[in-house]
Amino acid sequence: MKNSGNTILVTGGGSGLGREYARRWHDAGNTVIVAGRTLSSLAETAKGRENIHPVEFDVAAAAGDVAAFATGLCERFPGLNVVVNNAGIMPFENIEAKRDLGEAERVVETNLLGPIRLIDAFVEQLKAAEDAALINVSSGLAFVPLPKAATYSATKAALHSYTMSLRKRLEGLVEVIELIPPGVQTELTPGQSQRDGYLPLDDFIAESMELLAQKPTPSEICVEAVRAFRNSEANGNQQELLDMLAAR
Template sequence: MKMQGNTILITGGGSGIGEALAHRLHDLGNRVLIAGRRLQALKAAAAGRNQIVPLELDADDPQAVEAFARQVIADNPALNVLVNNAGIMRMEALDRRRDLGNAEATIRTNLLGPIRLTNAFIDHLVNQPDAAIINCTSGLAFVPLVATPTYSATKAALHSYTVSLREALKGKVEVIELAPPAVQTGLTPGQETREGYMPLADFADETLSILSAQPTPPEILVKRVGFLRFAESEGRFAETLAALNPKG
C-alpha cells in the first residue's frame, strides 16, 4: 500500500483504533476522511489537522450508505483507500433465552456495514490508482470470546469475506486485513485502562510499521495477536480457547 498522497476514508474514526490510524496516516501526508455516527467525537478527532475531515454516517442504514458514498466521491474524486474499522462489541449470555437486539445490532454494524460500504465504493475504487481496502477484524475471529459470541462471529465472517474480496479484486484493488489483539480503547466499558491489553499508541505504531512494508502483507498482525491468529495452525486451539475463556 502506498503510504503518502492518498485520500483515505476511515469508518469509526472518531475514537480508538480509527482515530489513532487517522492521526498517523494524516501525519504521513494523506488526506483522511473520518466517518461515524458521533459528529462531535469526529470533530474532536480532527481538531488541529486540516487534512482530516469529519463526516457523519449511519452505516446501519443502506440508503444512507449509498447517499454518503455518492457525496464522498463527488467531493473527493481522488479517494483511493477505504478502511472499514467501525465496530461494536456487546456481551451476550448463550445459556438462556434472551432478546436478540444486541446480536442483530452487532451483525448490522460489524458485518453488513463493511459489506455495504465496500459495495457502495467498489466501482469507484477499481478505477483508482493505488487503491486499497482495509478491513478491521480481530484476533477473536480465530479464537472466540464466549462472552461476546456475535462479535467474534462477525469478525470471523469478515475475515472470510476479506479473503474472497482479495481474490476477486486481485490486480485491481489491494485488500488488506487488520486483525488487532485486545487493545486499550473504548470498545467496551473500562477497556481504555484494562491491564494486559495492548496500549493503543503501541498498537498504532506497530501497525503502521507493518503496513508500510513493501510489499504490504495481506494480513497486518502485530506480535501480540499471534497467540490467537495461529492457535489452530500451531495445534493449540483447545488450550487457547480455554485460556481465553477461563471457567469460574
C-alpha cells in the same frame, strides 16, 4: 498501500484505533475522511489538522443510504482511493439463555453487514482509482472466539472470510488488507482502556503502522501479540486458547 498521497475514508474515526490511524495517516501526508455517528468526537480527531474531514455516518444504515453516502462522498473527494472498515461494537452477551436478540442483530448490522454494504458502495470507485486499497479491521477473536462476545467474534470470523474472497476477486485491482488487532486499550468495551493485559494503544498503532509501511504491504497486519491467536488452529492450540478465554 502508498504511505502518502492517498485519500482515505476511515469509519469509526472518532475514537480508539480509527482516531489514531486517521491522525498518523494525516500527518504522513494523506487526506483523511473520518466517519461515525458522533460529530463532536470526529471533530476532536480533526482538531488542528486541516486535511482530516469529519462526516456523520452510521455504518448500520440501510444499503440505499450507504450507497447515497458513497456517491456524495466520491463527488466531494474524487481522489478517494482507500476505504478502511474500522467501525465496530462489542457488547457482552449470554447466549446460553433465551434473550432479546436486538443487540446481537445490531452487532451483525454494524460489524458485518456494514462493511459488506460499504464495500459494495465503494467498489467501483476503488477499481477505477490508482493505488487503491481496502482495509478491513477484524480481530484476534476471529480466530479464537470469546464466548461472552459470541456474536462479535462470529462477525469478525465472517469478515476474515469475506476479506479472503475479496482479495481473490479484486486481485490486481485493489489491495485488500486485513488488520487483525489483539486486545488493545481503547473503550471498545467499558473500562478496557485501563485494563491490564491489553496492548497500550500507542504501542499497537506504532507496530501496526510499521507493518503497513512494508512494501509490498502484508495482506494481513498481525502484530506480535495477536500471532498466537491468528495461528492457533495451525499450531494445534486453539482449544487451549478457547478454554483460557472462556475462563475470563
